């Protein structure tokens with residue numbers, strides 16, 4: 496058995512880790528839009544040797560960031576580096592810019608790490624005044640105020656029996672404004688949150704902390720991941736008022752979400768949430784991932800009646816949902832997603848027309864999360880580009896691909912071929928640098 500044919504599916508094929516490398520010699524097919532001046536970063540797990548093939552789980556793999564620097568129609572460099580942290584574990588899940596700082600992020604009690612635009616990791620402490628640097632991979636940034644809102648939890652607190660999550664707000668200068676404790680006795684895994692004009696949404700769903708399962712020989716998930724589907728837990732969403740700190744809990748259909756597309760309040764004060772819904776997850780009969788598939792779903796939560804309606808919006812599995820970066824908490828029309836079946840399609844969903852357009856990369860390709868970049872002086876919500884790393888099994892290399900978001904099915908505007916493959920990973924961002 497070669498290394499790339501591990502019996503652990505998260506160490507097989509394009510999941511297998513790569514070495515650090517860098518180059519300034521990059522071949523471009525097509526034309527990179529000259530107005531794209533910046534850096535595309537993507538974080539993901541890349542376990543260091545020695546790797547335990549029996550027990551490895553990607554949620555615990557060492558963070559590695561892949562970056563490509565683009566300017567004036569040229570691809571200046573590509574490099575990939577392990578996330579090095581002065582605080583311990585290198586966050587492996589997301590990388591984004593807030594204010595003037597770029598953060599590598601992960602959930603569960605690990606501190607974010609600050610990096611510069613040359614991909615150097617800094618010793619600087621994030622969020623001065625925070626007594627605990629626990630955070631999340633999926634904060635939301637209010638483009639009106641510049642504030643970053645996050646719902647985080649800490650496995651250390653869970654181990655100590657504390658059933659609580661934290662609603663944290665960071666101002667545009669990276670300073671902690673608020674750290675509010677919200678009681679969640681079942682100790683839920685909370686991967687994402689959502690914001691609207693008045694609320695932050697707390698997802699208290701039935702995947703909850705269970706340390707005991709780590710020792711269960713029948714645990715099909717492996718990797719000692721200490722959460723489990725919990726039939727005894729009532730699924731609920733908290734509408735936490737951002738100003739008054741009051742919370743309205745609304746019971747919802749049992750299910751789980753890793754990622755939202757977006758959320759907003761409609762004219763009637765109802766909260767609209769679009770997300771990728773799993774029927775059941777972290778269940779012994781349905782190990783994660785690639786057991787159950789997620790489907791694009793809309794919940795409408797009514798704070799007056801405390802009820803929730805549910806509608807499935809497309810019957811194709813899709814994940815890694817993204818929206819225009821300035822639309823967190825504002826009414827959106829478009830979402831961008833990855834086909835969670837064969838991985839060879841990006842989807843653009845039009846929530847106004849209720850239709851999905853696909854971009855097909857072809858049989859040999861496996862794409863990763865699509866990231867939308869608005870055009871400067873954009874005239875509409877989808878006036879911009881969709882970018883991502885796409886792995887080609889025939890060459891065993893990855894391309895940085897740029898699509899025209901308004902001509903989504905058309906051939907890519909540009910493909911930049913990298914000197915190596917980018918393993919499957921999690922999330923990334925475009926960082927403007929002009």
Ligand SMILES: [Fe+2]
Pocket residue numbers: 588632633686753754921922
């Ligand atoms: Fe995520």
